Amino acid sequence: xxxxxxxxxxxxxxxxxxxxxxxxxxxxxxxxxxxxxxxxxxxxxxxxxxxxxxxxxxxxxxxxxxxxxxxxxxxxxxxxxxxxxxxxxxxxxxxxxxxxxxxxxxxxxxxxxxxxxxxxxxxxxxxxxxxxxx
Numbered sequence: 001x002x003x004x005x006x007x008x009x010x011x012x013x014x015x016x017x018x019x020x021x022x023x024x025x026x027x028x029x030x031x032x033x034x035x036x037x038x039x040x041x042x043x044x045x046x047x048x049x050x051x052x053x054x055x056x057x058x059x060x061x062x063x064x065x066x067x068x069x070x071x072x073x074x075x076x077x078x079x080x081x082x083x084x085x086x087x088x089x090x091x092x093x094x095x096x097x098x099x100x101x102x103x104x105x106x107x108x109x110x111x112x113x114x115x116x117x118x119x120x121x122x123x124x125x126x127x128x129x130x131x132x133x134x
Contacts, residue, residue: 041090041132048112048122051099054081055110059103074099074112088114092134 051074058079072078075085075098088097097115104111111121120131 037091038132040095041092041134044088044090044114045122045128045132047086047088048099048128051079051082051086051101051112052110052123054079055101055103056108057081059108071100071102071113071116074101090131092131093117093120 055074058081063080073085074082076082086099088095088099093114094117097117099112099114100116101110101112103109110123112123113119113121120127122128122131
């Protein structure tokens with residue numbers, strides 16, 4: 001084989017390898033992004049459960065600073081057990097939105113939402129699952 005033929009074969013192999021890498025990247029990137037978003041939404045649901053538990057703990061200890069039946073932004077002013085204001089991570093509703101909650105005295109229950117959107121009560125198991133799988 002001549003030197004020119006060896007160089008051209010090497011170049012063809014390099015181009016084929018690069019093309020395969022690009023195709024694999026194009027296939028697996030959306031899958032990875034989907035899993036990342038699912039993890040963010042699952043984290044939002046866990047954060048909402050934590051907020052609900054802290055609200056109920058505050059009510060049980062007699063130190064709630066909440067308004068019954070009115071949406072309240074979850075932060076350290078409204079739930080003393082929270083050290084910072086938690087924000088939503090998932091894109092399904094609004095990334096970076098604060099969590100809001102309703103405390104219902106009758107029945108001693110809490111509903112936690114993301115921002116002003118009351119589509120998904122993240123404490124309700126079926127709505128939380130819908131939010132995670134959206």
